[in-house]
Amino acid sequence: MKDFYEWQTGLIGKIEEVNETLLKNIYTEQDELYEMSRYTIDAGGKRFRPLLTILSFEISSREPYQKILELSAGYELIHTASLIHDDIIDGSSLRRGRPTVNAKYGINDAIVVGDYLFAKAYELGSRYGPAVSKIMADAASLLAEGQILEAVNLANLSMSENTYYEIIKKKTAMFFSACALGATQVAGADPMTRKNLTDFAYNLGMAFQITDDIIDIVGNEQKMGKPSFVDLEHNAITIPVIMALKQGTASDSAKLRQILTEGSVNENDKDIMKDILVRSGSIDYSFSIAKKYTENALKSLQMTDRSADLDLLVDLATIVIDRISQLE
Numbered sequence: 001m002k003d004f005y006e007w008q009t010g011l012i013g014k015i016e017e018v019n020e021t022l023l024k025n026i027y028t029e030q031d032e033l034y035e036m037s038r039y040t041i042d043a044g045g046k047r048f049r050p051l052l053t054i055l056s057f058e059i060s061s062r063e064p065y066q067k068i069l070e071l072s073a074g075y076e077l078i079h080t081a082s083l084i085h086d087d088i089i090d091g092s093s094l095r096r097g098r099p100t101v102n103a104k105y106g107i108n109d110a111i112v113v114g115d116y117l118f119a120k121a122y123e124l125g126s127r128y129g130p131a132v133s134k135i136m137a138d139a140a141s142l143l144a145e146g147q148i149l150e151a152v153n154l155a156n157l158s159m160s161e162n163t164y165y166e167i168i169k170k171k172t173a174m175f176f177s178a179c180a181l182g183a184t185q186v187a188g189a190d191p192m193t194r195k196n197l198t199d200f201a202y203n204l205g206m207a208f209q210i211t212d213d214i215i216d217i218v219g220n221e222q223k224m225g226k227p228s229f230v231d232l233e234h235n236a237i238t239i240p241v242i243m244a245l246k247q248g249t250a251s252d253s254a255k256l257r258q259i260l261t262e263g264s265v266n267e268n269d270k271d272i273m274k275d276i277l278v279r280s281g282s283i284d285y286s287f288s289i290a291k292k293y294t295e296n297a298l299k300s301l302q303m304t305d306r307s308a309d310l311d312l313l314v315d316l317a318t319i320v321i322d323r324i325s326q327l328e
Contacts, residue, residue: 168205
């Protein structure tokens with residue numbers, strides 16, 4: 001069973017080119033701004049979105065993938081900028097084991113760095129023409145809508161399952177879909193290939209976010225390399241909690257509500273909540289929904305011609321859903 005980093009092994013060359021493209025295009029003669037911008041890029045990350053963009057392009061075109069590098073970097077810059085702003089909103093001090101931009105350089109400078117990376121992203125997208133620029137802008141607009149929808153529902157223990165899906169659709173799934181859509185637009189792909197790849201990316205994005213939200217609760221902190229229950233500590237209500245409140249016993253639901261309304265979550269609270277969520281069946285339910293989205297993603301590729309790049313996307317979908325068992 002592969003994990004994401006094993007999957008990346010065969011794509012190291014592409015990742016290095018993405019990183020080079022990122023560094024080249026964030027360069028500015030304003031030394032302090034470049035230092036802070038480079039700090040965010042050097043922090044690394046999965047490069048999930050640029051790889052999805054590149055593979056979608058290669059499936060759709062016979063041209064070298066280098067043609068799409070700047071667009072793939074643009075998508076990564078939007079993602080990175082949004083994380084910088086998320087960290088400011090959440091007051092986070094660590095990301096990927098390093099101080100966040102706001103912790104290292106201050107909130108004011110972090111806001112500017114995020115704005116700068118957004119601007120550079122749109123400049124990269126503009127190199128591919130107005131249609132691609134609109135795809136990128138629409139994705140960023142939906143991302144903002146999703147963030148606000150999440151913000152107005154923080155600590156809302158009555159939030160519906162459908163509202164949760166709408167949040168992750170706008171914040172994650174539609175952005176994944178935009179990566180594939182932009183790539184197929186540049187490739188001049190036929191309508192069927194375009195639909196198959198964008199549907200795949202959308203469903204992959206939904207599965208990815210749901211599994212992330214499950215892992216936040218049941219994942220092993222040592223294996224994850226980050227604390228658990230981060231979402232709940234920031235008052236973000238996710239599907240395991242929604243379903244536990246809905247289908248758990250009266251006493252379990254009451255206890256869960258009590259912990260969540262007290263404001264701070266200690267280690268004992270985490271253990272109690274984890275037990276309640278598992279016992280209620282909400283983890284299993286959430287996992288079943290993620291599996292359905294993964295199955296839909298794989299179905300979307302069935303009518304696409306087989307290739308090494310297509311096989312990589314199939315493997316990626318499997319890895320997304322397998323992450324949960326690997327963290328047990």
